Amino acid sequence: MKHTLSVLVENQAGVLSRVSGLFARRGFNIDSLAVGTTADPRVSCITIVVDDKENAIEQIEKQLNKLIDVIKVKDFIPDEIISRELMLVKVNATAQTRQEIKELADMYGAKLADLTRNSMTLECCNTTERLDNLLDIVRPYGLKQVIRTGSIALEKGNESFTV
Amino acid sequence: MIMTVAEAMVRCLEAEGVKQIFGYPGATICPFYDALSRTDIRHVLVRTEQNAGHAANGYARMTGKPGVCVVTSGPGATNLITGISTAYMDSIPLVVITGQVVSSLLGSDVFQEVDITGSVEAFIKHSYLVKDPKQIGRIFKEAFYIAGSGRPGPVLIDIPMDVQKMKVDFEYPEKVSIRSYKPSFKGHIGQINKAAAAIAKAKKPLIVAGGGIFISGAEEALRKFVHKTQIPVVNTLMGIGALNADDSLRMGMIGMHGLPPANFAVGQADVLILCGARVADRTIPNPGALSKQKTIIHMDIDPAEIGKNIGVDIPVVGDIRMILEQLENAACEDENGPHIDGSHWGEWLEELQKRKASYHPDYSERKNYVNPKAFMHTLYEKLPEDAIVVADVGQNQMWAANEYSVRHGRFLTSGGMGTMGYSLPCAIGAKAACPDRMAVSVCGDGSFQMCFMELATEIQHNIPVKTVVFTNNRLGMVREHQAVAWDNNLTAVFLDGSPDFAKLAEAYNIPSARIHLDDQIDIAVDSMLRTDGPFLLEVIVDPLEPTL
Numbered sequence: 001m002k003h004t005l006s007v008l009v010e011n012q013a014g015v016l017s018r019v020s021g022l023f024a025r026r027g028f029n030i031d032s033l034a035v036g037t038t039a040d041p042r043v044s045c046i047t048i049v050v051d052d053k054e055n056a057i058e059q060i061e062k063q064l065n066k067l068i069d070v071i072k073v074k075d076f077i078p079d080e081i082i083s084r085e086l087m088l089v090k091v092n093a094t095a096q097t098r099q100e101i102k103e104l105a106d107m108y109g110a111k112l113a114d115l116t117r118n119s120m121t122l123e124c125c126n127t128t129e130r131l132d133n134l135l136d137i138v139r140p141y142g143l144k145q146v147i148r149t150g151s152i153a154l155e156k157g158n159e160s161f162t163v
Numbered sequence: 164m165i166m167t168v169a170e171a172m173v174r175c176l177e178a179e180g181v182k183q184i185f186g187y188p189g190a191t192i193c194p195f196y197d198a199l200s201r202t203d204i205r206h207v208l209v210r211t212e213q214n215a216g217h218a219a220n221g222y223a224r225m226t227g228k229p230g231v232c233v234v235t236s237g238p239g240a241t242n243l244i245t246g247i248s249t250a251y252m253d254s255i256p257l258v259v260i261t262g263q264v265v266s267s268l269l270g271s272d273v274f275q276e277v278d279i280t281g282s283v284e285a286f287i288k289h290s291y292l293v294k295d296p297k298q299i300g301r302i303f304k305e306a307f308y309i310a311g312s313g314r315p316g317p318v319l320i321d322i323p324m325d326v327q328k329m330k331v332d333f334e335y336p337e338k339v340s341i342r343s344y345k346p347s348f349k350g351h352i353g354q355i356n357k358a359a360a361a362i363a364k365a366k367k368p369l370i371v372a373g374g375g376i377f378i379s380g381a382e383e384a385l386r387k388f389v390h391k392t393q394i395p396v397v398n399t400l401m402g403i404g405a406l407n408a409d410d411s412l413r414m415g416m417i418g419m420h421g422l423p424p425a426n427f428a429v430g431q432a433d434v435l436i437l438c439g440a441r442v443a444d445r446t447i448p449n450p451g452a453l454s455k456q457k458t459i460i461h462m463d464i465d466p467a468e469i470g471k472n473i474g475v476d477i478p479v480v481g482d483i484r485m486i487l488e489q490l491e492n493a494a495c496e497d498e499n500g501p502h503i504d505g506s507h508w509g510e511w512l513e514e515l516q517k518r519k520a521s522y523h524p525d526y527s528e529r530k531n532y533v534n535p536k537a538f539m540h541t542l543y544e545k546l547p548e549d550a551i552v553v554a555d556v557g558q559n560q561m562w563a564a565n566e567y568s569v570r571h572g573r574f575l576t577s578g579g580m581g582t583m584g585y586s587l588p589c590a591i592g593a594k595a596a597c598p599d600r601m602a603v604s605v606c607g608d609g610s611f612q613m614c615f616m617e618l619a620t621e622i623q624h625n626i627p628v629k630t631v632v633f634t635n636n637r638l639g640m641v642r643e644h645q646a647v648a649w650d651n652n653l654t655a656v657f658l659d660g661s662p663d664f665a666k667l668a669e670a671y672n673i674p675s676a677r678i679h680l681d682d683q684i685d686i687a688v689d690s691m692l693r694t695d696g697p698f699l700l701e702v703i704v705d706p707l708e709p710t711l
Contacts (some may be wrong), residue, residue: 010343014292018284025285055470062467068289068309071343163342 002031003057003081004076006053007046009163010013010069018067028052028060029086032085032150043071043163047083047152049128060106072126076153083153086123087131088113092142093120101141106133119144127151164333168296168326169194171333172260173202175303178335181231183595185209185218189235191275192262194327196233207595207624210616212239214588216246216317218620220255221592222554228379229256229310230592231317234263234331237275238566239322241282246583247317249288252579253401253432254378256315258306265325266294280321286438288316293323296331300342301339308339314379314465328625329636342514346464350481357477358460359493361434363501365458367511368394369432371417374401374578375463377704381484385438386410388491393505394436395515397425399446400564401578402439408543408568414515418446420561420710424518427452431511437461439483442472450474462486485562524566528681533703535559537635539566541606542631547601548572552595555586555606555614558639558710563605565711572600584613590628591621601692608634608658618671618697632664635706643710679703 009015023030031049038045050060057075064073078162093101093115101120102112110124124134128151135146155161166174172195176184183205188196199206206536209215211709212234219230234243240261250257264276265270280290289309310318362368376385385405389396389412397417398405406413429435429447429488435457442450442461453459454474461469462479469478479486492502505512526537539562546552548567554563554576569572575593577585586604594602606614611632621628633639636657645653668675674694678687678701691698 014280014290017281052354059467059471061469066467068341068344161354 001051001054003050003052004078004081004151005048005050005060005064006074006076006091006153006161007048007064007070008038008072008081008161009046010071011042012069015044015069016046018069019064022063022067023060026059026063027086028056028103028135034150034152036152038162040163045152047150049151072161073153074161076155079109080157081153081155083127084125085128085131085151086125086149088121088123088132088147089135090114090119090144090146091138092118092144094118097141101138104137104156106136108137110134165330167198168192168299168322168329168331169198169330172197172303172322173204173335174325175335176204176231177202179303179307180228183207183222184231184233185215185222185592186233187212187215187235187239189239189262189275191236191264191324192233192239192260194324195260195262195322207591207620207626209588209620212242213246213584214614214617214620215582216243216250216257216259217582217588218592218595219257220246220250221252221589222574222596223250223256224377225551225573225593225596229258229307231258231260231467233260235275236263236264236279237277238280239275241277241416243536244283245580247283247319249577249580249582249585250317251286251288253374253577254315255317256310257317258310259317259319261319261321262327263292263321263323266323267325269323288318290321291321292321293326296326296329299331300333300335304336304339305341309341309344313344320638322488337365347480348440348464348482348485349481350462350486351480352489353447354477354479355486355489355493358436358462358479359490359496359501359503361458361460362392362394362494363427363438363478363503365434366508366652368434368436369428369510370394370436370438371429371440372396372398372405372438373401373440374399375483376402376405379439379483379485380463381439381487384484384487384491386488388494392494392503393508393512395428395512397428399440399443399578400576403564403574404569404572407570410571411516412512412521414461416564416567419448420445420565422522422565424515424522427518428515430459434458434460437473438487439463440675441468447473450510470565507671518575529705529708531679532708533678533702534681534705535562535702535708536566537681537704538684539563540568542603542688543568545688546572546603549599550601550603551590552603553586553590553593555604555610556581556583557607557610558643558708559607559610559633561606561710562633583610586610587614587617587628587630588620591617591626594626594628595624598626603629605631605633606633607639608632608636608661608664609638611664612661615667618668619674621697622671622673625666628693628696629697630699631698632701633704634664634701635704635708636661637706639706639708640710642706664701673697673699675699677703679699
């Protein structure tokens with residue numbers, strides 16, 4: 001099952017390598033990993049989406065907590081989070097298909113980021129599932145390039161996960 | 164006070180009470196060595212960097228404090244990697260200092276540059292690359308704290324040569340505070356009570372004592388707890404000596420090469436109490452089946468060990484000594500709480516003791532060879548009570564482990580990594596820590612040839628250890644494995660070309676003896692123990708001698 005782990009770490013050199021290396025050497029499956037700073041510039045937040053068994057998730061949490069630079073780890077409850085991912089997709093587009101693609105993009109709240117005679121680049125920020133859908137919809141026009149950031153997530157409501 | 168970072172490094176070591184370090188210099192660590200020359204800290208020059216790690220490992224295991232080793236950049240650092248991983252696997256605290264090329268050249272593949280912090284990432288507790296001279300005090304303070312606390316392990320400090328030469332206004336911090344590192348020590352009282360209740364209900368409880376007993380200094384707490392509760396004890400390879408050899412509750416070593424009565428106990432127990440043991444595959448080969456049949460109580464300071472290899476019913480996270488003391492209190496509650504005194508598992512204990520008593524190791528005489536089990540048995544009988552025995556890896560390790568009958572001594576070995584060549588440098592480190600105790604390195608002719616360069620170290624620094632070499636001209640355990648698992652297709656296990664070890668010893672000016680018959684054991688062991696200083700005793704064993 002997919003789990004979204006939020007990992008607060010010291011914003012220092014080498015931390016990302018330690019975290020990602022841990023997943024590789026212990027054979028845990030990462031779907032995506034996104035990292036950035038928080039309100040406190042000394043702290044970074046790594047959002048990791050993992051697809052693994054329940055006992056593996058528990059072991060991942062424990063192993064992450066063993067890393068000295070890891071301050072806190074939380075395994076988010078799926079229905080109680082807001083998660084977003086950014087995707088840029090460059091798709092074949094001619095004068096004939098341009099309008100069609102634009103309409104589809106609008107349905108997903110995707111914006112037009114770039115336009116050439118033969119292609120359009122769409123920019124979309126949404127949940128991973130919605131981005132997957134958008135991709136499926138525009139795939140028939142011919143995907144030239146797809147790039148995604150991986151999910152970031154926080155919990156709904158007034159509480160916040162900080163150090 | 165204004166000083167160079169190199170001088171500050173030495174002040175840090177002094178502030179941590181470091182008396183001896185093990186190392187091998189090179190250009191990038193020379194500023195540190197220059198500063199080191201002006202202190203009382205003793206530097207032991209090993210003959211290859213890996214052994215600086217093993218010697219510091221032995222030193223740490225005997226002092227209970229982080230062992231320190233120092234090497235140069237590049238090959239110095241990479242040679243040390245096996246020393247670091249060996250310490251990591253056995254939870255031994257090390258502070259490893261490596262020189263590094265000047266910071267402006269980092270990343271440009273200059274002479275003797277290697278990314279050592281990156282290289283060791285998978286098997287180190289933490290590492291630092293020092294770029295800011297002002298951080299030197301904090302980093303050393305943290306390194307010693309992290310290495311020695313919680314579940315101990317190696318910590319690396321990589322310092323570029325130019326940083327070592329910088330000036331800094333140095334003061335060693337008094338306190339350490341790492342917001343993301345707060346190991347817990349006391350066991351959760353709710354969990355302690357659950358464990359006590361499960362033990363009180365048990366019919367066949369059994370304690371598995373691991374290396375955590377020594378790390379937390381829990382030998383006495385264990386002895387008191389089991390004598391009060393009459394719970395029998397088996398041990399892992401790392402837990403040898405957790406109970407004294409003559410203790411009637413001690414049932415011996417478990418695992419692939421363990422003793423039948425001890426493995427029987429694990430199979431039959433209904434409540435298994437794992438004490439600072441990480442359930443490694445060679446120790447408990449069938450954890451899935453065990454956890455289904457029994458109530459498993461797992462006590463460990465590292466929460467990640469709990470549930471990793473075996474399903475656990477009652478986890479208790481904390482320092483083993485504290486947990487055992489808490490458990491002893493909980494076990495003595497009367498009124499409504501559990502009262503554990505062994506009265507309802509008398510039969511269980513009796514059966515185990517009977518099986519132990521009726522198990523007789525094969526001490527029979529060998530023709531033209533020495534029986535290694537009989538040899539180890541005699542050696543242990545004659546050794547001083549507090550002797551330190553360091554077993555290498557292979558058949559020699561299991562002969563030494565299963566015949567163990569030291570009373571107040573220590574048995575050291577590389578359990579997790581199984582690093583060949585560990586015994587001699589580790590024995591040197593242990594002897595450096597305890598100069599008044601006898602240290603014996605037990606190895607095979609394979610492992611001896613991985614570390615015999617350290618004979619020079621013991622001579623140069625007057626750290627005399629006794630070395631026992633079991634010679635069978637084979638890599639004995641691999642040979643046995645190939646015989647059983649590979650249809651006797653013996654490949655690359657013959658040690659032809661080995662030198663005459665007596666002549667080798669003579670070249671180092673070390674007295675030696677060689678025996679090839681059982682009736683020579685007594686005299687040879689006596690003369691080794693009577694000889695002042697180092698001694699090499701070569702024991703010729705049958706190439707077909709089985710491990711068990």
